[in-house]
Amino acid sequence: MGFLRPGPHLGTARPKTTGSIDAKVIRADGTEKDLGQVSFGSPDALRMWGWMFTLAWRRITGRRVGT
């Protein structure tokens, strides 16, 4: 099963840091709304996901992303 193990050659096991930001809004009257995670990013993963999404989007709809 070793051949199924992700390794550096697949680009899936590189050490990395992943940043994220959670936000909770507290209005002046004391009401609160927890927005949860509002921003997240592992740059490599984000870019790869974005590319795959873009290609699939164009293939399926024929529409360019952002238009």
Added chain:
Amino acid sequence: MTAAAIPAPETKVGVKDALVNLYDKFGEATWVFATYVVDNGLAVTADRLMDTPGTYTSAPDECGWGTGTPSFSATSTELDNEVALDLSTGSGARTAGTESTQTTSTTGDTYQVVATKTASGPGTVTEAGIFDNNTIGSGVAFLLGDFTGIPLLSSDSIEFTCKAQFTN
């Protein structure tokens, strides 16, 4: 005599429209908004592992926010339009946060800073980050992120929880 009610036209949603809606709801947000431990943040991490940090002698626990339209990358060094608690003022102090380590995947793998910022003037907050200096425009950014704008009036607050998870 009353007029016959005109039936509302049927709305048909095809596969393409459904995909458009899905993209509008989820895809763009995932595509656009990101948080980076920026390059300088990596340098801060390495430096502060030493018994005596050589360069970065203050922890990156000062939280800033901004009203810009950033496009962050790993090489970003600052917020696009950092502002003070008065969201129309571009100078002043950041907010000291509370540091801790948290467990995301493995024990203690995440550095976390929690800071509550209370607006003294209205505006829409679109970005935030943590720095190693309390003064806007000074110090080094460790983590920068953008998000859907959060409109605030005076005396409204945002409690930010900024996290950097380290994985191997």
